[in-house]
Amino acid sequence: MEKQFVIIGLGRFGSSVCQELHALGHEILAMDLTEERVDAMSEFATHTVRANGTDERDLKALGVRNFEHAIVAFGEDLQASVLCTLMLKEMGVSNVWVKARDRQHQLILEKVGADRVIQPEKEMGIRVAHLLDSDKIVDYIELSKDYSIIELIASSQMSGKTLKQLDIRAKYGCIVLAIKRFEDVNIAPLPDDEVVKGDILITMGHRKDLRRFEEKGL
Numbered sequence: 155m156e157k158q159f160v161i162i163g164l165g166r167f168g169s170s171v172c173q174e175l176h177a178l179g180h181e182i183l184a185m186d187l188t189e190e191r192v193d194a195m196s197e198f199a200t201h202t203v204r205a206n207g208t209d210e211r212d213l214k215a216l217g218v219r220n221f222e223h224a225i226v227a228f229g230e231d232l233q234a235s236v237l238c239t240l241m242l243k244e245m246g247v248s249n250v251w252v253k254a255r256d257r258q259h260q261l262i263l264e265k266v267g268a269d270r271v272i273q274p275e276k277e278m279g280i281r282v283a284h285l286l287d288s289d290k291i292v293d294y295i296e297l298s299k300d301y302s303i304i305e306l307i308a309s310s311q312m313s314g315k316t317l318k319q320l321d322i323r324a325k326y327g328c329i330v331l332a333i334k335r336f337e338d339v340n341i342a343p344l345p346d347d348e349v350v351k352g353d354i355l356i357t358m359g360h361r362k363d364l365r366r367f368e369e370k371g372l
Protein backbone atom coordinates (compact mmCIF):
# COMPACT_ATOMS: atom_id res chain seq x y z
CA MET A 155 0.00 0.00 0.00
CA GLU A 156 1.29 3.43 -0.91
CA LYS A 157 2.44 5.53 2.03
CA GLN A 158 3.53 9.16 2.30
CA PHE A 159 6.96 10.02 3.65
CA VAL A 160 8.75 13.24 4.33
CA ILE A 161 12.53 12.97 4.20
CA ILE A 162 14.55 15.80 5.71
CA GLY A 163 18.21 15.87 4.73
CA LEU A 164 19.32 14.35 1.45
CA GLY A 165 22.90 13.29 2.12
CA ARG A 166 24.05 9.73 1.38
CA PHE A 167 21.64 8.21 3.91
CA GLY A 168 18.56 10.33 3.17
CA SER A 169 18.96 10.07 -0.58
CA SER A 170 19.34 6.30 -0.48
CA VAL A 171 16.20 5.99 1.68
CA CYS A 172 14.45 8.31 -0.80
CA GLN A 173 15.47 6.33 -3.90
CA GLU A 174 14.49 3.03 -2.38
CA LEU A 175 11.09 4.24 -1.13
CA HIS A 176 10.48 5.72 -4.57
CA ALA A 177 11.33 2.39 -6.20
CA LEU A 178 8.87 0.74 -3.81
CA GLY A 179 6.16 3.05 -5.11
CA HIS A 180 5.67 5.47 -2.22
CA GLU A 181 4.93 9.16 -2.23
CA ILE A 182 7.77 11.34 -0.95
CA LEU A 183 8.32 14.93 0.02
CA ALA A 184 12.10 15.35 0.03
CA MET A 185 13.76 18.41 1.51
CA ASP A 186 17.25 19.70 2.05
CA LEU A 187 18.97 22.97 2.83
CA THR A 188 20.94 22.93 -0.39
CA GLU A 189 19.58 23.34 -3.90
CA GLU A 190 22.08 20.86 -5.29
CA ARG A 191 20.88 17.95 -3.09
CA VAL A 192 17.26 18.84 -3.78
CA ASP A 193 17.84 18.80 -7.54
CA ALA A 194 19.63 15.46 -7.36
CA MET A 195 16.52 13.87 -5.82
CA SER A 196 13.94 15.48 -8.11
CA GLU A 197 13.41 12.35 -10.19
CA PHE A 198 13.04 10.14 -7.11
CA ALA A 199 10.49 12.11 -5.11
CA THR A 200 6.95 13.31 -5.68
CA HIS A 201 7.89 16.78 -4.38
CA THR A 202 11.30 18.21 -3.67
CA VAL A 203 11.89 21.46 -1.86
CA ARG A 204 14.70 23.54 -0.47
CA ALA A 205 13.75 24.06 3.17
CA ASN A 206 15.12 24.01 6.67
CA GLY A 207 14.04 21.09 8.86
CA THR A 208 14.56 23.17 11.99
CA ASP A 209 12.36 26.02 10.83
CA GLU A 210 8.85 25.55 12.18
CA ARG A 211 7.36 27.88 9.55
CA ASP A 212 8.92 25.87 6.72
CA LEU A 213 7.59 22.63 8.17
CA LYS A 214 4.11 24.07 8.68
CA ALA A 215 3.97 25.69 5.24
CA LEU A 216 4.85 22.35 3.65
CA GLY A 217 2.04 20.59 5.48
CA VAL A 218 4.40 18.20 7.20
CA ARG A 219 1.78 17.63 9.91
CA ASN A 220 -0.27 15.67 7.38
CA PHE A 221 2.41 13.04 6.93
CA GLU A 222 2.35 9.86 8.91
CA HIS A 223 6.03 9.06 8.40
CA ALA A 224 9.08 11.29 8.62
CA ILE A 225 12.77 10.50 8.33
CA VAL A 226 15.22 12.97 9.83
CA ALA A 227 18.33 12.12 7.89
CA PHE A 228 20.83 14.74 8.99
CA GLY A 229 22.75 13.65 12.03
CA GLU A 230 25.92 15.70 12.34
CA ASP A 231 24.30 18.71 13.97
CA LEU A 232 22.90 17.12 17.14
CA GLN A 233 20.94 20.17 18.23
CA ALA A 234 19.27 20.60 14.85
CA SER A 235 18.26 16.97 14.56
CA VAL A 236 16.82 16.96 18.10
CA LEU A 237 14.90 20.16 17.43
CA CYS A 238 13.50 18.86 14.15
CA THR A 239 12.42 15.58 15.78
CA LEU A 240 10.74 17.45 18.61
CA MET A 241 8.81 19.67 16.21
CA LEU A 242 7.69 16.75 14.06
CA LYS A 243 6.37 14.93 17.12
CA GLU A 244 4.65 18.07 18.39
CA MET A 245 2.97 18.50 15.01
CA GLY A 246 1.56 15.02 15.36
CA VAL A 247 3.67 13.03 12.88
CA SER A 248 3.13 9.53 14.22
CA ASN A 249 6.21 7.76 12.93
CA VAL A 250 9.46 9.70 13.15
CA TRP A 251 12.68 7.83 12.33
CA VAL A 252 15.91 9.66 12.97
CA LYS A 253 19.55 9.12 12.07
CA ALA A 254 21.89 9.51 15.05
CA ARG A 255 25.63 9.90 15.07
CA ASP A 256 26.30 8.16 18.40
CA ARG A 257 24.81 6.63 21.53
CA GLN A 258 24.40 9.91 23.37
CA HIS A 259 22.55 11.40 20.42
CA GLN A 260 20.37 8.28 20.31
CA LEU A 261 19.40 8.63 23.98
CA ILE A 262 18.39 12.25 23.55
CA LEU A 263 16.34 11.45 20.45
CA GLU A 264 14.52 8.69 22.30
CA LYS A 265 13.76 11.14 25.12
CA VAL A 266 12.19 13.66 22.75
CA GLY A 267 9.97 11.00 21.22
CA ALA A 268 11.77 9.59 18.15
CA ASP A 269 9.98 6.37 17.21
CA ARG A 270 13.10 4.73 15.84
CA VAL A 271 16.71 5.83 15.98
CA ILE A 272 19.18 4.56 13.44
CA GLN A 273 22.94 4.62 13.62
CA PRO A 274 23.73 3.55 10.05
CA GLU A 275 27.47 3.06 10.38
CA LYS A 276 27.13 1.12 13.63
CA GLU A 277 24.30 -1.08 12.33
CA MET A 278 26.06 -1.73 9.06
CA GLY A 279 29.30 -2.51 10.92
CA ILE A 280 27.55 -5.19 12.98
CA ARG A 281 25.98 -6.66 9.85
CA VAL A 282 29.26 -6.76 7.98
CA ALA A 283 31.02 -8.40 10.95
CA HIS A 284 28.46 -11.21 10.93
CA LEU A 285 28.83 -11.70 7.21
CA LEU A 286 32.61 -11.81 7.55
CA ASP A 287 32.40 -14.18 10.49
CA SER A 288 30.98 -17.01 8.42
CA ASP A 289 31.27 -18.21 4.84
CA LYS A 290 27.88 -19.79 5.16
CA ILE A 291 25.92 -16.67 6.12
CA VAL A 292 24.61 -14.68 3.16
CA ASP A 293 22.63 -12.11 5.07
CA TYR A 294 21.82 -11.20 8.64
CA ILE A 295 19.02 -9.33 10.39
CA GLU A 296 19.10 -8.69 14.12
CA LEU A 297 15.66 -8.99 15.75
CA SER A 298 16.81 -8.33 19.31
CA LYS A 299 19.93 -8.74 21.41
CA ASP A 300 19.49 -12.51 21.37
CA TYR A 301 17.45 -13.35 18.28
CA SER A 302 18.22 -12.96 14.59
CA ILE A 303 17.25 -14.09 11.14
CA ILE A 304 20.08 -15.29 8.95
CA GLU A 305 20.33 -16.57 5.43
CA LEU A 306 22.41 -19.75 5.29
CA ILE A 307 23.62 -21.73 2.29
CA ALA A 308 22.60 -25.40 2.33
CA SER A 309 25.57 -27.76 2.04
CA SER A 310 25.81 -31.08 0.21
CA GLN A 311 25.25 -32.95 3.50
CA MET A 312 21.71 -31.53 3.61
CA SER A 313 21.00 -32.06 -0.05
CA GLY A 314 18.10 -34.32 -0.95
CA LYS A 315 16.72 -34.37 2.59
CA THR A 316 13.32 -33.05 3.61
CA LEU A 317 12.88 -30.58 6.43
CA LYS A 318 11.30 -33.38 8.45
CA GLN A 319 14.39 -35.56 7.99
CA LEU A 320 16.69 -32.69 8.85
CA ASP A 321 14.63 -31.94 11.97
CA ILE A 322 16.28 -28.56 12.40
CA ARG A 323 13.74 -27.26 14.91
CA ALA A 324 14.15 -30.18 17.32
CA LYS A 325 17.92 -30.52 16.90
CA TYR A 326 18.92 -26.87 16.89
CA GLY A 327 15.88 -24.89 18.06
CA CYS A 328 15.89 -22.85 14.84
CA ILE A 329 12.99 -22.28 12.45
CA VAL A 330 13.37 -22.28 8.67
CA LEU A 331 11.05 -19.47 7.57
CA ALA A 332 11.67 -19.76 3.85
CA ILE A 333 13.84 -21.50 1.28
CA LYS A 334 15.25 -19.53 -1.65
CA ARG A 335 16.24 -21.38 -4.79
CA PHE A 336 17.49 -18.96 -7.45
CA GLU A 337 14.53 -16.61 -8.05
CA ASP A 338 11.97 -18.85 -6.31
CA VAL A 339 11.12 -18.32 -2.69
CA ASN A 340 9.23 -21.00 -0.80
CA ILE A 341 7.61 -19.14 2.08
CA ALA A 342 6.69 -21.19 5.17
CA PRO A 343 8.05 -24.47 3.78
CA LEU A 344 6.31 -27.71 4.71
CA PRO A 345 7.93 -30.69 6.48
CA ASP A 346 8.07 -32.68 3.25
CA ASP A 347 9.80 -29.94 1.26
CA GLU A 348 13.26 -30.96 0.15
CA VAL A 349 16.46 -29.00 0.53
CA VAL A 350 18.99 -28.95 -2.30
CA LYS A 351 22.66 -27.96 -2.06
CA GLY A 352 23.01 -24.24 -2.66
CA ASP A 353 19.50 -23.39 -1.42
CA ILE A 354 19.39 -20.41 0.88
CA LEU A 355 17.64 -21.17 4.15
CA ILE A 356 16.14 -18.13 5.83
CA THR A 357 16.39 -19.20 9.41
CA MET A 358 15.29 -17.59 12.67
CA GLY A 359 16.54 -18.42 16.11
CA HIS A 360 18.59 -17.59 19.17
CA ARG A 361 22.12 -16.49 18.36
CA LYS A 362 23.61 -19.53 20.09
CA ASP A 363 21.27 -21.98 18.34
CA LEU A 364 21.92 -20.41 14.95
CA ARG A 365 25.63 -20.68 15.56
CA ARG A 366 25.26 -24.35 16.49
CA PHE A 367 23.16 -25.04 13.39
CA GLU A 368 25.66 -23.24 11.20
CA GLU A 369 28.61 -25.16 12.63
CA LYS A 370 27.12 -28.63 12.96
CA GLY A 371 24.02 -28.78 10.81
CA LEU A 372 25.16 -27.38 7.52
Ligand code: ADP
Binds near residue numbers: 166185186187206
Ligand atom coordinates in the same frame (compact mmCIF):
# COMPACT_ATOMS: atom_id res chain seq x y z
P1 ADP B 1 25.20 11.54 5.15
O1 ADP B 1 26.22 11.03 6.13
O2 ADP B 1 23.95 10.72 5.12
O3 ADP B 1 25.73 11.81 3.78
P2 ADP B 1 25.29 14.35 5.66
O4 ADP B 1 25.39 14.87 7.07
O5 ADP B 1 26.47 14.44 4.78
O6 ADP B 1 24.69 12.90 5.76
O7 ADP B 1 24.10 15.09 4.90
C1 ADP B 1 23.03 15.59 5.55
C2 ADP B 1 22.18 16.39 4.57
O8 ADP B 1 21.19 17.05 5.33
C3 ADP B 1 22.93 17.45 3.77
O9 ADP B 1 22.54 17.37 2.43
C4 ADP B 1 22.49 18.76 4.42
O10 ADP B 1 22.38 19.81 3.48
C5 ADP B 1 21.11 18.40 4.94
N1 ADP B 1 20.72 19.17 6.10
C6 ADP B 1 21.49 19.50 7.18
N2 ADP B 1 20.78 20.23 8.05
C7 ADP B 1 19.54 20.37 7.51
C8 ADP B 1 18.35 21.04 7.92
N3 ADP B 1 18.30 21.73 9.05
N4 ADP B 1 17.26 20.99 7.11
C9 ADP B 1 17.31 20.31 5.96
N5 ADP B 1 18.39 19.67 5.52
C10 ADP B 1 19.49 19.71 6.27
